[in-house]
Amino acid sequence: MSTHETTTRLLPTADGARVRAVLRELVRPQRGTAVLGLIALVGAAAVSLLVAPLLGQIVDVVAQQRGADAVTGPVLGLVGAALGQGVLAVLGIALVAQVGETMLARLRERFVSRALGLRLERLEDAGAGDLTSRITEDVTVVAEAVREAMPEFARAALLVVLTFVGLAALDWRFLVGALLAVPIQAWTARWYLSRSGPIYADQRIAYGTQQQQLLDTAAGLSTVRALRLGDEHSGRIRERAENVVRLSLRVIRLQTRFFGRLNGAEFVGVAGVLVAGFWLVGSGTATIGTASAAALYFINLFTPINILLFQLDAAQSALAGLRRLVGVADLPPEPVPDTPERPDGSGIGVRGLSHSYVADHPALRDIDLDVEPGTRVALVGASGAGKTTLAKVVAGLHRPSSGRVEIGGAGLDEQGPEVIRETVALVTQEVHVFSGTLAEDLRLAAPDADDARLHAALDAVGAGEWARGLPDGLETVVGDGAHELTVVQAQQLALARLVLADRPVVILDEATAEAGSSGARTLETAAEAALDGRTSLVVAHRLTQAAAADRIVVLDGGGIVEQGTHDELVAAGGAYARLWSAWSGLRTPAPGV
Ligand SMILES: Nc1ncnc2c1ncn2[C@@H]1O[C@H](COP(=O)(O)OP(=O)(O)OP(=O)(O)O)[C@@H](O)[C@H]1O
Numbered sequence: 019m020s021t022h023e024t025t026t027r028l029l030p031t032a033d034g035a036r037v038r039a040v041l042r043e044l045v046r047p048q049r050g051t052a053v054l055g056l057i058a059l060v061g062a063a064a065v066s067l068l069v070a071p072l073l074g075q076i077v078d079v080v081a082q083q084r085g086a087d088a089v090t091g092p093v094l095g096l097v098g099a100a101l102g103q104g105v106l107a108v109l110g111i112a113l114v115a116q117v118g119e120t121m122l123a124r125l126r127e128r129f130v131s132r133a134l135g136l137r138l139e140r141l142e143d144a145g146a147g148d149l150t151s152r153i154t155e156d157v158t159v160v161a162e163a164v165r166e167a168m169p170e171f172a173r174a175a176l177l178v179v180l181t182f183v184g185l186a187a188l189d190w191r192f193l194v195g196a197l198l199a200v201p202i203q204a205w206t207a208r209w210y211l212s213r214s215g216p217i218y219a220d221q222r223i224a225y226g227t228q229q230q231q232l233l234d235t236a237a238g239l240s241t242v243r244a245l246r247l248g249d250e251h252s253g254r255i256r257e258r259a260e261n262v263v264r265l266s267l268r269v270i271r272l273q274t275r276f277f278g279r280l281n282g283a284e285f286v287g288v289a290g291v292l293v294a295g296f297w298l299v300g301s302g303t304a305t306i307g308t309a310s311a312a313a314l315y316f317i318n319l320f321t322p323i324n325i326l327l328f329q330l331d332a333a334q335s336a337l338a339g340l341r342r343l344v345g346v347a348d349l350p351p352e353p354v355p356d357t358p359e360r361p362d363g364s365g366i367g368v369r370g371l372s373h374s375y376v377a378d379h380p381a382l383r384d385i386d387l388d389v390e391p392g393t394r395v396a397l398v399g400a401s402g403a404g405k406t407t408l409a410k411v412v413a414g415l416h417r418p419s420s421g422r423v424e425i426g427g428a429g430l431d432e433q434g435p436e437v438i439r440e441t442v443a444l445v446t447q448e449v450h451v452f453s454g455t456l457a458e459d460l461r462l463a464a465p466d467a468d469d470a471r472l473h474a475a476l477d478a479v480g481a482g483e484w485a486r487g488l489p490d491g492l493e494t495v496v497g498d499g500a501h502e503l504t505v506v507q508a509q510q511l512a513l514a515r516l517v518l519a520d521r522p523v524v525i526l527d528e529a530t531a532e533a534g535s536s537g538a539r540t541l542e543t544a545a546e547a548a549l550d551g552r553t554s555l556v557v558a559h560r561l562t563q564a565a566a567a568d569r570i571v572v573l574d575g576g577g578i579v580e581q582g583t584h585d586e587l588v589a590a591g592g593a594y595a596r597l598w599s600a601w602s603g604l605r606t607p608a609p610g611v
Contacts, residue, residue, distance in 0.1 A: 028226065029144045029152070031219075032344035037337065040344050044121040055113030056172070062106035063176040067184045068099040070318065074311030081306050111169040118164035125340075126157060128347040135352055135435075138415045142375075147230025152346060155225055156339035163336030171329040174322035181322075185291075185315050189304055192312040195294035196319070199287030206279040207327055213272055214331060218338040221265045228258040273331070280327060284320055291316045358434040361426020361441050364522035364553040365391045366412060371421030372576075373411055381407040383576045385421070389553055389569075391522075396558040396567035398594060403573040405557040406447070406527055412555055413444040413525045425523055443521035445528050449512045453497035456485060456511075460492075463515035475517040479544035481510040506537040513541070513548040524549055527557040542566075561601040570594060 032040070045052060075092040133149055141149065186193040235242060235251045242251050295309030304312075366389040373382040382404045389395045397405040410416045412423050414430045423430045425441055433441075443463075452459050460472045467475075469492055476482045484507060488494035494501050503511065509528055516524060526545060538560055546566070549556070558564035565584045572580040572587070572594050580592050587594035 028148050028223070029140075029342075030345040030349065031341045032348055033341070034337070036348065037340050037344050040125070040347070041121070041340075044124050045117065048117045048120055051113055052117045055110050055117060058106045058110030058113060059169075059173050059176050060180075062103050062110055063173065063180045065099050065102040065106060066177065067180055067315075069096060070184070070311040070314040071188070071308075072096050072099065073314055074305075074307035074309075076307075077310045078305050078307030107173065111173065114169040114172055115165060118168050122157075122161055122164050125160075125343055125347060129153070129157075129343050132347050132349050132351070136349070137352060137417065138410070139375075139417070145230040145234070147228075147233045148226045149346070150233075151222070151226040151229045152339075152342050156222065156342050159339040160336050160343065163332050163339075167329045167332035167336065170325055171333065174325040174329070177322040178319060178326060181315050181319050185312060188308055188312050188315070189294075189298060191294045191298060192291055192315075195290030195292075195312075196287050196316050198290040199283040202283035202286060203280065203323065203327070206276060206283065207330060209279075210272065210276045210327075211330060211334065214269070214334050215338070217265060217268055217272065218335045219341075221262070221269065222338050222342060224258065224262045224265055228255075228262050231255055231258050276327075277324075280324060284323075287316055287319075288313070352435060354434045354436070355432055358437045359428040359432040360437060361428050361433065363391050363426040364441070365389060365426060366395075366523065366553060366555060367422075367424040367427070368408075368412065369422045369424070371408075371411065371418050371423065373407055373416060373418045375407075380419075380576050382411070382418075385578060387571060387578065389555055391553050392551065393568040394549060394554045394556060394566075395569045395571055396556045396564040397571050397573060398558050398561065398564050398597065399573035404576040405573055407576075408573070409444070409525045409527045409555060409557050410446075413442055414438040415444070441521055442523045442525060443516050443519045444525045445512045445516055447527055449508050449528065451497045451503055451508050451511060453500065454495065455490075455493050456488065456496050457492040459496060459511060460514060460518060464518035464520070467518055471518065472514075475514040476510075478517050478547045479510045479513040480540055480547075481507065481514055481544070504537075506540055509541055510544050513544045516548045522552055524552045524554040525556075526554060528559075561598055564594075565598075572597075 072092045072095045076089055079088045079092070129152070133153070136149075182193060182196065185196055231251075231254055235255060242248055291312055295304065295312055298304035299306055299309050366387070368385050368387040371382060371385040372380055374380045385408060387395070397408060399405055407416065411418050414423075414435065417431075425433070425438070430438055452462065457469070457472055460475065461467055464471070472492055473482060473485075476485045485492070488501065496503055512528065516526075526549065528541070528545070542560070542563060545556070545563070556563055556567060558567070558570075564570045568583070569581060570584060570587055571578055572592075574593065580587060580590070580594055582590065584598075588598055589595075
């Protein structure tokens with residue numbers, strides 16, 4: 019895949035001007051703290067500048083062979099300067115970091131809220147890897163810059179500026195000597211920045227595509243194995259990893275050359291200050307102590323200048339990350355109707371609906387379907403027939419390529435996402451146990467529910483017994499790295515959330531097939547309870563689910579080929595009857611169906 023194709027699929031990246039505007043906007047509410055922090059840092063830098071002249075005074079005392087008492091004053095001054103600088107620097111760094119952290123938190127909130135509002139198509143287009151690398155790597159790089167680089171950068175910049183002022187105060191000729199280094203440093207910085215920016219941007223993109231490839235291959239592992247695509251996928255992973263390594267090596271080579279040039283600049287500056295000192299002391303214009311102070315000033319500049327220039331590096335990398343975060347945070351929100359229509363009842367109507375993920379390969383074609391309020395329709399069909407797609411389009415997750423979906427007589431577009439969420443609940447095949455306590459997991463669906471309601475929901479889906487048996491009951495921490503739930507328990511939890519959410523319309527596409535036959539029966543009973551009294555569209559992964567529905571719709575190749583009750587369809591002897599007889603022949607007879 020060419021770089022061009024890769025970038026056009028990725029989520030957007032903001033330009034530098036937009037990033038600056040967003041930063042200004044984020045810093046505005048904390049202007050007071052930022053100014054205080056800056057004042058403390060200026061104070062710290064100013065106090066630290068006292069050290070070199072005080073040392074110069076000590077040199078003069080020694081050179082002029084004055085008594086030991088003459089050293090007391092400068093030494094006390096040095097102690098005071100060290101303490102004052104320490105206190106002010108800590109205060110300044112803490113305040114600047116606080117401003118940075120708050121800005122980052124706001125940006126992250128904006129990013130997450132936009133990312134959650136992204137339409138599924140947009141996310142699938144970009145690939146989950148792009149989004150995850152932004153929320154993991156980019157956020158980390160920016161957070162490190164905010165925590166470390168930004169306060170250090172501010173401190174070093176102030177120290178450099180004030181040291182130049184101090185040099186000029188000693189004698190302007192020291193400043194001239196020191197300034198000889200500046201053109202080399204400025205040129206080095208320009209040279210470096212013009213090269214490092216694009217490399218860092220490429221590096222971030224390379225991380226994103228590498229992550230995407232790993233996710234793709236891991237998610238489709240069984241298909242990769244079945245179709246013997248292992249070599250091709252290993253090749254793709256290798257290609258992406260090599261790209262990441264190649265870019266990392268380019269960064270290291272660039273940094274080595276960068277620091278080599280900076281060392282050259284330091285050499286020129288030190289030579290300039292020493293020559294000026296030699297000349298001024300020789301002509302009697304300055305004392306040895308003053309010349310020593312000037313040389314110390316300049317040598318003390320090495321560290322802040324290196325920090326400054328090296329942090330440019332972190333700043334570049336953070337800027338590349340920020341551009342990708344702001345790019346997502348700036349995505350226009352999904353259009354919401356000004357006055358959302360509210361559904362009148364819970365009937366589902368699907369009119370002339372077609373949907374294609376890829377042009378000219380319709381996943382659904384010309385579907386017309388009605389689900390009467392309070393009834394259950396089961397979708398049946400072979401793998402790839404379009405069941406999940408229809409379920410997601412009806413739930414408002416995909417916008418159909420053409421046609422219309424209505425709930426309670428109002429179109430989904432006219433209702434907008436808020437109203438749809440109030441009416442429709444969806445359980446997909448990707449059941450997720452959110453990390454946290456069992457109670458928190460359940461309250462995602464009903465934040466105000468008390469413990470009694472949570473227990474009632476768990477009881478309704480047959481999960482009450484195991485939930486009460488958990489070490490800390492509802493307060494047991496579940497999910498990754500904590501108390502792991504079985505597949506069946508995780509799905510019961512999803513169904514309990516459905517009961518708590520208490521929406522009039524339910525779309526159910528849970529994977530009972532993965533639960534084994536006894537697990538599947540438990541889940542079917544649980545689903546029965548969760549769907550009771552609601553209008554529902556159920557993707558029937560097992561035909562027993564279909565048999566229990568009020569009506570069955572058989573899909574094939576994205577179109578409806580048959581519909582009716584179980585008995586009608588079995589009697590008709592068509593596609594459903596064939597599926598049913600194959601299914602009944604395979605399964606162990608279960609009581610009741
Ligand atoms: N995100 C996607 N991008 C591209 N094509 C897709 C996507 N999701 C599904 N498809 C294709 O759309 C068609 C319908 O898929 P869908 O998942 O809706 O079928 P299904 O009947 O639910 O299958 P299953 O029972 O295996 O889940 C298939 O050809 C599938 O390959």
